[in-house]
Amino acid sequence: MVEWTPEKIVAFQETLLKWYDNNKRNLPWRRDHDPYHIWISEIMLQQTQVQTVIPYYERFMKLFPTVQALANADEAILMKVWEGLGYYSRARNLQKAAQQIVNDYNGQWPTTVKELQELSGIGPYTAGAIASIAFNKPVPAVDGNALRVFARLLEINExxxxxxxxxxxxxxxxxxxxxxxxxDFNQAIMDLGASYMSAKNYDSENSPVKLFNQAYLDGVEDNYPVKTKKKRPIPVNYFGLLIHSQDDYLFERRPNSGILSxxxxxxLIKGDDIQTKKDASEDDVLRALEAQFLSTYQLEIHVKKIGGRPVTHTFTHQKWQITLLEAELNNSSDLSYFPxxxxxxxxxxxxAFTKVQTKMWERYQQQKEQ
Structure with missing residues (x-):
């Protein structure tokens, strides 16, 4: 790792901020320093690209313009507004944090990183972003962009x-x-990491801070940041049941915890939960699935397979592979044991449909048309 002199630090600050003043992105949450606007945008931007977030952010603000409005929001409406952004626990944590601000802080925002991190769903990065942008606290906002930018600037080998x-x-x-x-410093780093110092297709030759970029000067940018590879997601096989009676479909509400709660x-029935022999035929599997469903929910269904490849969806640690099955059930059946x-x-x-649900429905529609 290289060390900068005090003079070089000042030169870097001046160069970076001058570039930012002249080239900063025109984003709707940058029109003021309102902590609510900054917070919502930062949570939406987790794992999501800026251009995807902008229309979501604008719709969200029309429906929930204040912390109080978000705290009092109907969860079903909140989930519908969030539909398509994924990582739905983010939306639920937003509402929990809004309720904390209203109930525990009398509607007033905490201003320190420590207090901000006591709010549901706010970690070190988001707390740093809010504290620095809204309250002018000299604290870093360290996300993937910042890690990449400074790893290259200073050749940090960690x-x-x-x-x-x-x-x-x-x-x-x-x-x-x-x-x-x-x-402004933190936002300039965000913009730099999204442009000249992006993960791929970076353009260090034209970067405003190229003379401070030690990895570029040494011709070793591809070595930074140092990062071990993540473990591959574990494959999990499911059967997805499209149980219908004319235009009515049977939906299950997912448990209160876990993925897509x-x-x-x-x-969805996990493949490992179906008790069959190793050499079981397809028909044997379908009958075993019917027996499992009857045993669990006291509902007698008749299952038939839909053609086509499984629906796949990858989460952080799991890769779901869902075989779609069509099933019939009388819509007057007793659902007392079915959630x-x-x-x-x-x-x-x-x-609000999750991405997995949307994929299953779209695949089913495609198969019906064939």
């Missing part, structure tokens, strides 16, 4: 996949931040 490395970067960046414009989806209800196709637009 593995950014390790949790303890973030603290190291925070301490380093804190020494490089100007005390008078910490929020509390969402309405077509029932769900009949939903008419005409009412689908009122429900």
């Amino acid at each position: 593995d950014i996949a390790k949790p303890q490395t973030r603290k190291l970067f925070e301490n380093i960046i804190k020494k490089l931040m100007p005390k008078n414009r910490p929020g 509390r969402f309405w989806m077509f029932p 769900g209800k009949w939903i008419s196709e005409s009412d689908f637009r009122e429900i």
Whole structure:
């Protein structure tokens, strides 16, 4: 790792902020320093590209213009507004945090990183972003962009996949931040990491900070940041049941915890839960599935396979492979033991569909047309 002199630090700050002043992205959440606007945008931007977020952010603000409005929001409406952004726990944590602000802080925002991190769903990066941009606190906002930018600028050889490395970067960046414009400094790093110093197709030759980029000067940018590869997601096989009676479909509400908690989806049965012999035929599997469903929910269904390849969806640690099966059940059946209800196709637009649910429905529609 290279060390900068005090003079070089000042030169870097001036160069970076001058470029930012002239070239900063025109983003709707940058029109003011309102902590609510900054917070919502930063949570939406997790794992999501800026251009995808902008229309979501604008719709969200029309429906929930204040912390109070978000705290009092109907969860079903909130989930519908969030539909398509994924990582739905983010939306639920937003509402929990809004309720904390209203109930525990009398509607007033906490201003320190420590207090901000006590709010549901706010980690070190988001707390740093809010504290620096909204409240002018000289604290770094260390996300993937910042890790990549400073790893290249200073040739930092620490593995950014390790949790303890973030603290190291925070301490380093804190020494490089100007005390008078910490929020602009953090946002400039965000813009730099999204443009000239992006993960791929970076353009260091034309970068405003190329003379400070030690990895570029040494011709070793491809070596930074240092990051060990993630483990591959574990494949998990499911059967997705499209149980219908005319235009009504049976939906199951997911459990209160775990992946896709509390969402309405077509029932999913894990392949490992189906008791069959190793050499079982396809018909044997379908009958075993019917028996499993009857045993669990006291519902007698008749299952038939839909052609085509499985629906796949990858989460952080799992890769779901869902074989779609069509099934029939009388819609007057007793659902006392089933955690769900009949939903008419005409009412689908009122429900927040997860990406997995959307994929299953679209694949089913495709198969019906063939």
